[in-house]
Amino acid sequence: MTKVLIVNGSPKMEKSNTFATITPLIVGMKKAGASVELIYTKKQKIFSCTGCFSCWYETIGECVIKDDMQNIYPKLREAEILVLATPVHSILPGGMQNFINRLIPLIEPILEFRNGRTRAKCHEYVKITKILAVIVGGWYEIDNLYLPVKLIEELSKNYSINFSGAILRPHAYFMRSDSEKSKEILLKLEDVGFKFIEEGLLNKEDLDFISQPVFEEEEYRRSKTNIYLERKNQT
Numbered sequence: 176m177t178k179v180l181i182v183n184g185s186p187k188m189e190k191s192n193t194f195a196t197i198t199p200l201i202v203g204m205k206k207a208g209a210s211v212e213l214i215y216t217k218k219q220k221i222f223s224c225t226g227c228f229s230c231w232y233e234t235i236g237e238c239v240i241k242d243d244m245q246n247i248y249p250k251l252r253e254a255e256i257l258v259l260a261t262p263v264h265s266i267l268p269g270g271m272q273n274f275i276n277r278l279i280p281l282i283e284p285i286l287e288f289r290n291g292r293t294r295a296k297c298h299e300y301v302k303i304t305k306i307l308a309v310i311v312g313g314w315y316e317i318d319n320l321y322l323p324v325k326l327i328e329e330l331s332k333n334y335s336i337n338f339s340g341a342i343l344r345p346h347a348y349f350m351r352s353d354s355e356k357s358k359e360i361l362l363k364l365e366d367v368g369f370k371f372i373e374e375g376l377l378n379k380e381d382l383d384f385i386s387q388p389v390f391e392e393e394e395y396r397r398s399k400t401n402i403y404l405e406r407k408n409q410t
């Protein structure tokens with residue numbers, strides 16, 4: 176049974192667009208026989224990395240910060256697939272950034288020079304073979320989502336773990352609407368979750384379907400601006 180660990184970085188947790196996007200994905204993964212554990216960075220006390228490098232050179236493989244990451248490290252040792260699911264907050268919300276930085280004890284710091292870049296590998300006990308990103312953004316254009324994708328891709332390369340790609344949903348509040356289109360996208364996400372466990376891959380056509388624009392840009396901009404102007408005029 177494939178073990179999947181999903182980390183939801185939205186501070187809004189179950190009320191988040193991230194949650195709406197990953198819920199059908201999880202259903203699909205479970206239907207394909209995976210065991211899936213979901214954690215929220217917001218529910219965990221995850222301090223920022225102090226950069227002491229004790230985990231590299233002194234307490235090898237172990238972080239000296241005593242917080243909830245100590246309960247998450249055993250889960251990271253068990254997982255075969257790591258899913259980082261997050262909204263864009265300029266780049267990442269603080270909790271998700273802290274979580275990513277605190278992954279550094281997983282690395283064995285035998286540094287290699289590969290394709291012009293310094294890269295490392297994980298300790299042997301790490302079983303994660305794939306990292307998948309799920310990124311949601313509020314603004315209209317999909318380009319707003321590329322910075323977190325790049326960050327997670329780089330993370331995967333630094334750790335020598337296969338980056339499986341990214342599921343992207345711009346103007347993501349739409350995912351919690353009741354429209355026919357959002358239902359179709361939710362169904363597609365379930366299908367993608369199933370296929371990802373069965374085949375280990377994401378398919379471009381499916382990804383494009385999930386990310387498709389669902390309003391005209393002008394309609395999006397006008398409606399968002401009007402919400403603000405109405406509130407401003409009431410005050």
Ligand SMILES: Cc1cc2nc3c(=O)[nH]c(=O)nc-3n(C[C@H](O)[C@H](O)[C@H](O)COP(=O)(O)O)c2cc1C
Pocket residue numbers: 185186187190191192193194261262263264265266311312313314315319320347348
């Ligand atoms: C501080 C902050 C920065 C944000 N920056 C961006 C951004 O650069 N691009 C974007 O598309 N959305 C941005 N957003 C909007 C969120 O990505 C959007 O509201 C998202 O749907 C929230 O997801 P959630 O409900 O899962 O938390 C930002 C939101 C916040 C609070």
